[in-house]
Amino acid sequence: MGDFSTWLAMGGYAAFVWPSYAITAVLLIGLLVVSLWNLRRGEAELARNDRAGRTGAPGRRDRKVPHP
Amino acid sequence: MMSALALLRRDLRLALRTPGDSATVVLFFVLTAVLFPLGVGPEPNILARIAVGVIWVTALLACLLSFDRLFQLDAEDGSLDLIALAPAPLELLVLAKCVAHWLVTGLPLIIVSPVLAIFLNLPGEGYPVLLLALAIGTPTLSLIGAIGAGLTLGARRSGVLLPLLVLPLYVPVLVFGVAAIEAAVAGLPARPHLLILGGLLALSLPLAPVATAAAIRQALE
Amino acid sequence: MHRFANPARFQRLAGAILPWSAGLTVLLSIVGLWFALVASPPDYQQSETVRIMYVHVPAAWMALFVYANLAVASAIGLVWKHPLADLAAKAMAPIGATFTGVCLITGALWGQPMWGTWWVWDARLTSVLILFFFYVGHIALTNAFDDPTRGTRAAAVLALVGVVNLPIVKFSVDWWNTLHQPASITRLDAPAIHPSMLTPLLLMALAFFGYYVTVLILRLRHEIVCRKLRALRLTQGMGAPAMVEQGGS
Numbered sequence: 001m002g003d004f005s006t007w008l009a010m011g012g013y014a015a016f017v018w019p020s021y022a023i024t025a026v027l028l029i030g031l032l033v034v035s036l037w038n039l040r041r042g043e044a045e046l047a048r049n050d051r052a053g054r055t056g057a058p059g060r061r062d063r064k065v066p067h068p
Numbered sequence: 069m070m071s072a073l074a075l076l077r078r079d080l081r082l083a084l085r086t087p088g089d090s091a092t093v094v095l096f097f098v099l100t101a102v103l104f105p106l107g108v109g110p111e112p113n114i115l116a117r118i119a120v121g122v123i124w125v126t127a128l129l130a131c132l133l134s135f136d137r138l139f140q141l142d143a144e145d146g147s148l149d150l151i152a153l154a155p156a157p158l159e160l161l162v163l164a165k166c167v168a169h170w171l172v173t174g175l176p177l178i179i180v181s182p183v184l185a186i187f188l189n190l191p192g193e194g195y196p197v198l199l200l201a202l203a204i205g206t207p208t209l210s211l212i213g214a215i216g217a218g219l220t221l222g223a224r225r226s227g228v229l230l231p232l233l234v235l236p237l238y239v240p241v242l243v244f245g246v247a248a249i250e251a252a253v254a255g256l257p258a259r260p261h262l263l264i265l266g267g268l269l270a271l272s273l274p275l276a277p278v279a280t281a282a283a284i285r286q287a288l289e
Numbered sequence: 290m291h292r293f294a295n296p297a298r299f300q301r302l303a304g305a306i307l308p309w310s311a312g313l314t315v316l317l318s319i320v321g322l323w324f325a326l327v328a329s330p331p332d333y334q335q336s337e338t339v340r341i342m343y344v345h346v347p348a349a350w351m352a353l354f355v356y357a358n359l360a361v362a363s364a365i366g367l368v369w370k371h372p373l374a375d376l377a378a379k380a381m382a383p384i385g386a387t388f389t390g391v392c393l394i395t396g397a398l399w400g401q402p403m404w405g406t407w408w409v410w411d412a413r414l415t416s417v418l419i420l421f422f423f424y425v426g427h428i429a430l431t432n433a434f435d436d437p438t439r440g441t442r443a444a445a446v447l448a449l450v451g452v453v454n455l456p457i458v459k460f461s462v463d464w465w466n467t468l469h470q471p472a473s474i475t476r477l478d479a480p481a482i483h484p485s486m487l488t489p490l491l492l493m494a495l496a497f498f499g500y501y502v503t504v505l506i507l508r509l510r511h512e513i514v515c516r517k518l519r520a521l522r523l524t525q526g527m528g529a530p531a532m533v534e535q536g537g538s
Contacts, residue, residue, distance in 0.1 A: 005450040007326075007327070010338075010340070011331060011336045011337035012336075013336065013338045013402055016338060016341065016398045016399065016401060016402050017337055017338060017340050017341055018335075019398055020344055020345070020394070020395040020398040020399065020461055021326070021339045021344060023391070023394050023395070023398075024344045024348070024394075024395060027387050027390060027391050027394075028391070028500060029386065029531075030294050031383065031384065031387045031504060032500070032503075032504055032507075035504050035507045035508045035511065037508055038508075038511045039507050039508075039510055039511040039514065042511050042514035042515055042518065043514055045514075045518060045523075046514050046517060047516070049521050066496045096474070120519070136484075166501070178382070208299075215446075215450055219430060219443045219446060219447055220433065222434065222439070223430070223433035223434055224433050224434070224435070225433065226433070229426075229429055229430060229433050232422070232425065232426045232429055232431075233426045233430060233447060235422070236419050236422045236423055236426065236454075236458070237450065237454050237458075239419055239458045239461060239462070240454075240457045240458055240460070240461035243461040243462065243464065243465040244461060247465065247468055249337075250468075268457070271453075271457075275453060279446055279449070279450050282446050283443060283446050285443045286439060286443060286446070287443075289438065289439075
């Protein structure tokens with residue numbers, strides 16, 4: 001346990017070493033999550049459009065309009 | 069070549085018809101520079117130390133004010149389409165517009181800069197080099213600014229966007245423009261800095277019109 | 290239809306690369322972090338703060354590398370009007386900006402214990418800061434137009450202007466720094482890097498590279514999806530559903 005706390009202390013520079021790793025992780029993972037989330041959202045919308053197209057309804061709104 | 073000269077003459081005539089535009093830029097230059105003694109304090113030593121930097125930075129900012137109108141007005145009344153369709157290469161015509169821009173904004177800035185130098189207590193040795201450095205540096209500012217004006221043509225909030233794009237490009241001019249004058253004030257040769265400033269101008273003279281013309285062609289596509 | 294042909298080939302290629310790049314990124318990050326935080330010795334001068342280098346320096350490398358990628362993609366997009374290159378440039382800029390931001394923040398966190406200040410106008414820090422502004426300007430310009438193609442093309446011109454200008458900025462900042470040398474500071478760059486430090490440095494750099502590839506693929510896919518959606522909306526908006534149905538029947 002003493003080993004672990006000396007490691008955590010980083011020779012007295014814990015206040016600089018750990019935040020730099022933490023901020024790096026937050027920024028990089030944040031960008032990854034945002035990118036993934038955007039992609040999922042876009043793909044979902046595309047899938048919705050595809051389904052709307054395949055059932056013959058041109059737009060989502062005019063689904064109720066009978067097919068001529 | 070003739071069409072470039074004709075465009076230059078037209079732009080100058082337009083600018084002469086509304087001298088207020090030019091005067092606004094010069095007034096902005098003077099007023100911002102005058103704010104510095106009020107902000108920093110009137111001690112002559114401090115003012116002398118920051119004078120060169122303040123003059124250059126305010127000159128950059130004043131220059132920026134005028135770029136959003138460089139192509140915008142022509143784009144709005146449709147003359148930019150005609151300019152782009154003209155038989156003369158667009159690059160040359162862009163260069164003509166840059167020359168006109170420099171004559172109506174850069175040149176007035178150079179003319180009033182000694183007044184600001186007096187306000188800011190610039191040591192006497194700096195004056196000739198101040199004029200020389202501004203004379204070599206401000207054309208580069210006009211050329212680089214034209215790129216930004218071309219790129220932001222038709223953009224949303226182009227007035228805010230343009231400084232964001234152009235100011236980082238201005239760093240070399242600022243660094244060497246200030247270095248030249250500071251060298252002269254310190255009694256060192258200003259020549260190497262002025263030569264690099266000249267080099268920047270020589271580089272941007274052919275390259276900036278090419279980039280600006282490319283940007284304008286895309287804007288009109 | 291040929292406009293979609295290339296993105297389709299990209300999708301297949303990306304689908305093959307993605308699991309590998311994602312897996313390698315995770316693996317390299319774990320091993321790299323182990324070496325960076327545990328298995329490498331503290332520096333005799335900078336003690337434990339040297340560990341900041343293992344994220345700071347790879348981030349700086351990636352910031353430059355992504356800009357080089359951005360410039361190449363922009364050139365391809367401008368010269369050959371390749372739609373995928375346009376989208377790639379648009380997808381790269383936020384990643385590059387993030388790496389540049391990481392580099393600046395970790396640099397500040399390294400500067401405070403080493404130089405006693407969060408920020409010094411060191412030539413390197415200053416030029417990285419300007420690189421960051423370049424990225425920000427690029428992103429802002431890309432998104433400043435109602436027509437996204439106009440945005441990517443304008444940003445491409447800006448990226449190429451940056452290629453000419455950034456080395457000059459670097460040169461001028463170096464010059465400026467030698468003129469205004471602040472009171473002596475210990476430079477961060479150790480002249481010779483010990484192998485025990487090189488291992489975590491290279492591992493982290495590879496992990497960052499894998500991360501870049503992974504996120505680039507995800508973002509590019511998103512851009513392609515957006516382009517498809519926009520094309521769909523345009524055909525729907527122009528009252529074209531009838532035409533679509535005619536084509537379908």
